[in-house]
Amino acid sequence: MTEKAKRKSKIAGKQSVLFTNPPYIIAGAGVAGKKEGEGPLGSLFDIVKEDPMFGKKNWEDAESELMKEAAQEVLKKAGMKSDSIRYLVGGDLLGQLIATSFGIAELNIPMFGIYGACSTMGEAMSLGAMLVDGGYAEKVMSLTSSHFAGAEKQFRMPLDYGNQRPYSATWTVTGSGAVIIAKDNHKKAGNNEADIVIAGLTTGKIVDYGIKDSMNMGAAMAPAAFDTIKQNFEDLDVKPDYYDKIITGDLGYIGKNILIDLLKEKGYDISSNHMDCGIEIYDKDSQDTHAGGSGCGCSALTFTCYIMKQLRERNWTRVLFVPTGALLSQVSFNEGNTVPGIAHAVIVEAV
């Protein structure tokens, strides 16, 4: 980063924030479904559940249970009770955020419900980091979830219908990830792992290239990821190699190519350090998930269980984490509207 970006204000450029005293991510936890547990990252998840109903009677209650377990697990890993958390910032893909409302109600934490489609983890971590850095909270929990069957019911076809899925379609991840963001670090003595901090943010705008195919959300979201990543480079006056990894949420195979091409046109080559959570979470050859994984849980699970591990072990030092969201509903799709995208970038560092 050049001196241009090192200003006294927390504000960097048009859409970014750089924290003078970056807040810590003191714990992360992920709870995954069976299919995700069988994928390449399966062994890293804190909890893998065999029962897709999570012991409940419907998909929505199942997702609430999933989120509740992620919240409980992250509290356990941090050695805290829920009354240590001043704010909860979270959301999901279901209309009116019912997975979140019913999942976290009994934690009894003041709550900001948010919706950014599959970019929600980026939005939750951005707001969480600012609430902590701004002095409004010692600790904030940011979390989100998605459930394959609930999402299919919400956005696509009833599962019983057994319709075929085009190769451009992604597979909604059944999973929930939660982090605790804190002002102070709680490192155990003798622990040699790196601490993880949120060094900055670039908040996304709604970007709409006119894509109308809800079975090709990678194409719908790639322009938003492009817009946010390009803005991050400009606001910080950095090049792609400033980051060890630039990690999008759920662009999948199609969206990844579009993103790399769009950035190349602007003179930025991220082909060697780009990674997409939707590509990492399933095995392309054996899991029949077509364009890759998607859903709020996709980036949240990958972040809490894989990306945080790479940072803790100092395999990576600086990551641009960019969850990506497609802002459609079944109603907007049925009315012939486009699928606008949004992407929120979080700069995460090992220190």
Added chain:
Amino acid sequence: MTEKAKRKSKIAGKQSVLFTNPPYIIAGAGVAGKKEGEGPLGSLFDIVKEDPMFGKKNWEDAESELMKEAAQEVLKKAGMKSDSIRYLVGGDLLGQLIATSFGIAELNIPMFGIYGACSTMGEAMSLGAMLVDGGYAEKVMSLTSSHFAGAEKQFRMPLDYGNQRPYSATWTVTGSGAVIIAKDNHKKAGNNEADIVIAGLTTGKIVDYGIKDSMNMGAAMAPAAFDTIKQNFEDLDVKPDYYDKIITGDLGYIGKNILIDLLKEKGYDISSNHMDCGIEIYDKDSQDTHAGGSGCGCSALTFTCYIMKQLRERNWTRVLFVPTGALLSQVSFNEGNTVPGIAHAVIVEAV
């Protein structure tokens, strides 16, 4: 307020924030539908639209247009263009926030989508005030909307069905309200009106008393309003008369009585200074709206056009503005779930 609450930290008690340098609300604007324009507050709204479709082809696009006009109007009143606004914080009642996504996309402002049902304006102003006070933005726009026909389609019955509504049901307000929150005041010389600031916040938790009747949302939300208001009194160590008015969002006639009773049991009497936006916005005798108005637009319109006017004219000095939300969806209702509530309080002062 006693010394107990006057601490150096911005944090007050368990759930509240008190700003040392309270951010200003430099402008507010409200756009209303025809029925709202015919109500007791009709003459105060910036724009009243006769056409419920707002020139669009469906209710969802109509609500997007409504929100866009409110955003444009508040920018006009503040004498600004959209590129002066660093963040937009907003949401609506429709699944996946499509009214907001499609309404504000062309403003091209970095966006945090939020959902708190009809408490959304309180959530938007809370986050907006912290983003400004924390130094992350000079100016933030907080806005929200609701549309009677879109909400009926989303949550209740198709309008064409012409079903009867119980007396406990509220009428969703067609309207949108937007405010611009700023670090610095932009008072015109010679203007004798008071400035309006956000002095503090109390962020609500999800409160569920087990109400399952979606046609009696006042009863579902009153316990959440009670919880947040009581917490505000405790966190600030104040009594009800600390505020000239305590103004809930859309409890309506039934919820108002429950709230007053619940607080009385705890030794707080707010009967003389409580007001509810849902009761103010329609005429009980002539407008056939049963328990009163509701929807994100109810508190947002009343705040931007009526409450701000009372503060500017110094008729009130300190108001506790408490938008209230019922966290249900048509899916959670059909699955037999309860209707949990949430309420976010914003302390607004004339200075």
